Amino acid sequence: MLYNTARAVLRFFFLIMGLKVEGFRNIPRSGAVIVAPNHLSYLDPLLVAVAIDRPIHFMAKAELFNNKILGKLLTKVYAFPVKRGNADRHAIRHALQLMEEGKVLGIFPEGTRKRPGRVEHTQAGAAMIALRSGAPILPVACIGSDRSFPCGWLWPLIIRIGEPISMLDYQGQKINSETMEKLSNEITDKINALLSK
Structure with a gap:
């Protein structure tokens, strides 16, 4: 309930700011999917x-949940904590459960906010969860979100959604560091292609 209300308010606000959404038709209408955007801003x-x-059930850094009020708010809008720097088994299990339930998982594959420009490297988390669950990855480019307010009035504020990356090409392959790196590189390339359009 809170998620839908917050989304409606934010949608109105961002559209006034000039937000443009491109590639809306690429969003799978049902079934599990992993949304993988670049990360410029809060x-x-x-x-x-x-x-x-x-x-969207976003993975969010565990430190954000240390604040009781913020932690409760994040939980109510479906975010869940992940400990960065090592493999957080609890977060991974939760993510896989979401995929089994046919929900939408949000992961920023760079792991943290980065400066504008090309995505240089993505962490293996999104790739590993996709390979284990078979869920497609939806690459997303955030453009202009790194600027301070009022973003859309002065420069483009765009969310560009790419075509899903299917796991069919990876069926039968062992889930190891080599396969995860291959898929991570594909995620990186797809996001960069969206950024350069």
Whole structure:
């Protein structure tokens, strides 16, 4: 309930700011999917949630949940904590459960906010969860979110959604560091292609 209300308010606000959503038709209408955007700003999860009209369960750094009020709010909008720097088995299990339930998982594959420009490297988390679950990955480019307010009035504020990356090409392959690196590189390339359009 809170998620839908917050999304409606944010959608109105961001559209006034000039938000443009491109590639809306690429969003799978049902079934599990992993949304994988680049990460420039704290606004990115909000913008992506507005652009994609299915509830997104975002992985968020565990430190954000240390604040009781913020932690409760994040939980109510379906975010869940992940400990960075090592393999958080609890977070991975939760993510796989979401995929089994046919929900939408949000992961920023760079792992943290980065400066604008090309994505240089993505962590293996999104690739590993996709390979284990078979869920497609939806590459997303956030453009202009790194600027301070009022973003859309002065420069483009765009969420560009790419075609899903299917796991069919990876069926039968062992889930090891080599396969995860191959898929991570594909995610990187797809996001960069969206950024350069």
